Amino acid sequence: MKRSIGIDLGTTNSCVATIDESGKPSIIANKLGESTTPSTVSLRSAPGSDGETPLVGAPAMRRATTNPSETLYGVKRLIGRRFDDLSVQALAATLPYQVVSAPNGDAWVEVLGAQLSPPEISSMVLRELHDIAEAHFADSVDEAIITVPAHFDNAERRATVDAAEIAGLKVRRLLNEPTAAALGYGAHRGKDQRLAVCDLGGGTFDVSIVNVEGGIVEVISSQGDLFLGGDDVDRAIMQELLEELRTDQGLDLGENPEALQRLKAEVVQAKHTLSEARSATLELLHLGELTSGKFLDYRRTIERAELNDWVAPVLRRLDAPCKEAAARCGLSPQDVDAIVLVGGMTRMPAIQSRIASIFGRPALKVVNPDEIVSIGAATQCAILDGLIEDVVLLDVTSQALGLLSEDGSYQQVIPCNATIPTREHRIIATSKDDQRELFFEVYEGGAATPAANRQLGRFVCRDLPSAPAGEVMLLVEFTVDVDGILHVATSELGSGEQRELRLMATAGLTRSEVKRMR
Numbered sequence: 001m002k003r004s005i006g007i008d009l010g011t012t013n014s015c016v017a018t019i020d021e022s023g024k025p026s027i028i029a030n031k032l033g034e035s036t037t038p039s040t041v042s043l044r045s046a047p048g049s050d051g052e053t054p055l056v057g058a059p060a061m062r063r064a065t066t067n068p069s070e071t072l073y074g075v076k077r078l079i080g081r082r083f084d085d086l087s088v089q090a091l092a093a094t095l096p097y098q099v100v101s102a103p104n105g106d107a108w109v110e111v112l113g114a115q116l117s118p119p120e121i122s123s124m125v126l127r128e129l130h131d132i133a134e135a136h137f138a139d140s141v142d143e144a145i146i147t148v149p150a151h152f153d154n155a156e157r158r159a160t161v162d163a164a165e166i167a168g169l170k171v172r173r174l175l176n177e178p179t180a181a182a183l184g185y186g187a188h189r190g191k192d193q194r195l196a197v198c199d200l201g202g203g204t205f206d207v208s209i210v211n212v213e214g215g216i217v218e219v220i221s222s223q224g225d226l227f228l229g230g231d232d233v234d235r236a237i238m239q240e241l242l243e244e245l246r247t248d249q250g251l252d253l254g255e256n257p258e259a260l261q262r263l264k265a266e267v268v269q270a271k272h273t274l275s276e277a278r279s280a281t282l283e284l285l286h287l288g289e290l291t292s293g294k295f296l297d298y299r300r301t302i303e304r305a306e307l308n309d310w311v312a313p314v315l316r317r318l319d320a321p322c323k324e325a326a327a328r329c330g331l332s333p334q335d336v337d338a339i340v341l342v343g344g345m346t347r348m349p350a351i352q353s354r355i356a357s358i359f360g361r362p363a364l365k366v367v368n369p370d371e372i373v374s375i376g377a378a379t380q381c382a383i384l385d386g387l388i389e390d391v392v393l394l395d396v397t398s399q400a401l402g403l404l405s406e407d408g409s410y411q412q413v414i415p416c417n418a419t420i421p422t423r424e425h426r427i428i429a430t431s432k433d434d435q436r437e438l439f440f441e442v443y444e445g446g447a448a449t450p451a452a453n454r455q456l457g458r459f460v461c462r463d464l465p466s467a468p469a470g471e472v473m474l475l476v477e478f479t480v481d482v483d484g485i486l487h488v489a490t491s492e493l494g495s496g497e498q499r500e501l502r503l504m505a506t507a508g509l510t511r512s513e514v515k516r517m518r
């Protein structure tokens with residue numbers, strides 16, 4: 001049997017797990033003996049040059065202070081996204097490294113004069129995890145189940161598959177993070193119930209309502225905020241402290257990336273401490289130069305209550321996705337039987353109580369909220385290998401998919417929250433006599449007009465037979481596979497002849513680019 005592993009490719013931290021012969025999952029620790037590896041990459045020389053290989057994980061994190069523009073973190077927030085996307089623009093303004101537009105409009109990163117795609121950067125993290133697993137087994141590992149946020153769209157999913165391919169890993173399955181979390185929590189072994197899985201990580205917040213009934217684990221709805229996570233909590237704390245430094249000390253750290261990185265590292269540490277303790281103290285020698293010419297030795301104690309005040313606006317943003325996730329399956333938040341907390345940020349007491357108040361019941365504390373997703377991914381390996389029987393996973397589409405015909409009419413083909421895999425078709429026809437080419441466009445998103453949705457591709461079908469207007473009809477078939485990825489095919493109605501499709505405009509990497517990056 002091929003050896004496969006489960007990978008949680010996180011915004012902030014990644015984690016790899018495996019199963020033993022009986023299907024029991026466990027975490028594979030990295031070279032430092034840690035269960036999670038920071039999803040951070042630091043480049044010491046231009047990519048593609050014969051220079052040093054990139055650093056990944058904790059060693060890369062250490063360079064964030066000294067070489068902020070070469071140290072790439074949180075790339076998952078850019079993967080599969082467009083440069084002119086407003087949220088990407090807002091994010092780019094806060095990052096110490098440079099986000100640029102690729103020729104096709106995708107968001108890429110420029111470092112040491114070279115442009116890198118987010119899948120390439122993620123592939124460096126995946127390669128590290130792959131190495132960790134191979135070192136553990138002292139053997140090769142061929143395949144992985146990789147988890148993605150439930151609301152990752154088509155482009156984001158494809159880009160994740162590209163990242164794995166560049167890293168030399170075959171993707172056995174993409175699994176939605178909340179589904180993985182439900183499995184990691186052991187929901188498939190427990191009683192029939194309805195769970196709310198709330199995953200607050202570094203960059204994203206995901207809420208899923210999961211039904212467990214007779215061994216069937218079904219995500220019945222998913223909602224999320226792709227731009228809500230620990231990074232926002234960190235930013236809120238930073239803003240308060242920077243403002244305080246400006247008013248109290250006349251010190252503006254705005255133009256000092258090194259000092260900002262040092263402060264941020266202390267802030268994150270204090271945030272972690274405050275999950276256990278009532279207060280935490282930041283200490284930074286020589287943080288910045290005061291107007292007097294002296295250097296400031298910074299010392300500041302933060303009380304937990306103070307922290308909670310500062311981050312209250314961030315915490316309020318947890319409400320909407322929870323309520324919407326419940327509403328999407330006709331429930332109110334009080335109708336769930338249990339809440340499972342996932343993601344490192346759920347260790348923060350204020351977050352636990354906010355989520356508890358939304359659902360009207362205390363949340364189940366998971367002992368390992370940052371490992372549970374990869375444990376679930378490994379468990380899925382065991383299910384696919386037949387080591388765990390009588391468990392069925394059902395996932396749903398994250399976005400609606402629609403078709404724009406040449407005549408300008410737009411129709412939804414696959415709704416949001418449809419159980420996957422799923423297949424639907426529509427029929428389009430020529431509108432002129434002797435028309436030999438037919439165009440159509442595919443969109444993703446729930447809006448009624450294509451302009452408000454995201455274009456996935458523009459297709460053309462050539463060499464149609466000569467016939468009067470309306471007589472040549474094409475069956476356009478949309479298939480969303482088990483990974484949540486869309487495949488489009490057309491055939492001629494009547495003859496049933498399969499028609500070759502040409503994709504005219506698209507985002508993401510081409511096959512040859514992926515090959516070259518390997």
Ligand SMILES: Nc1ncnc2c1ncn2[C@@H]1O[C@H](COP(=O)(O)OP(=O)(O)OP(=O)(O)O)[C@@H](O)[C@H]1O
Nearest residue numbers: 010011012013201202203204230272275343344345
């Ligand atoms: N003890 C703690 N108290 C508070 N926050 C914590 C604690 N431990 C970790 N965190 C925070 O949790 C976040 C990382 O969580 P996690 O590792 O689950 O994210 P991720 O899986 O990388 O991200 P995502 O799921 O968004 O892709 C970081 O913001 C980190 O600072």
Ligand SMILES: [Mg+2]
Nearest residue numbers: 010201343373
């Ligand atoms: Mg996560």
